[in-house]
Amino acid sequence: MTLGLINANPVVHAKKARVPRTEESHSHSDDCHPYSLEQLSVLSEESITVDEKLGRILITFTPTIQHCSMAAVIGLCLRVKLKEFFPPHFKLDIKVAPGSHADEESVNKQLNDKERIAAALENPNLRQLVDECLYSCEI
Structure with a gap:
């Protein structure tokens, strides 16, 4: 399943220089995805809060456009990816940034309802889309 561009001309920001924490924490290479979520200002270090004592992670992301049809999929991809790296006792809250999406309340409800x-x-088409977003270079 190949995705078309929803926002064909996004604002692209420079990558921040940083040392990766582990080899596993690298995302796909630039050959797979021309822009990272960070470069599109969808996600940043400042939008991620990890409280190891309480076992909580809060992710706030900003879709590139108000009517982004991929907002729930982006949040689902974040959830699936983070579950690979954190112990199961961590509570994960994923939300769109306040005022960044036309259907903010509905998207937030979808992303945080078990x-x-x-x-x-369990939906094979949606699971395939998530897997393609996370693990392939075909999109």
Whole structure:
């Protein structure tokens, strides 16, 4: 399943120079995805809060456009990817930044409802889309 561009002319920001924490924390190479979520200002270090004592992670992301049809998929991809790296006792909250999406309340509800998440990941088409976003260079 190949995705078309929803925002054909996004604002692209420079990558921040940083030392990766582990080899596993690298995302796909630039050959796979021309721009990272950070370069598109969808996600930044400042939008991620990890409280190891309480076992909580809060991710706030900003879709590139107000009516981004991929907002729920982006959040689902973030959830699936983070579950690979954090112990299962961590509570993960993923939200769109306030005022950044026309259907903010609905998207936030979808991204943080266990039953909706489970149903989404059981849907073969949606699961394939998530896997392509996370693990392939075909998009």
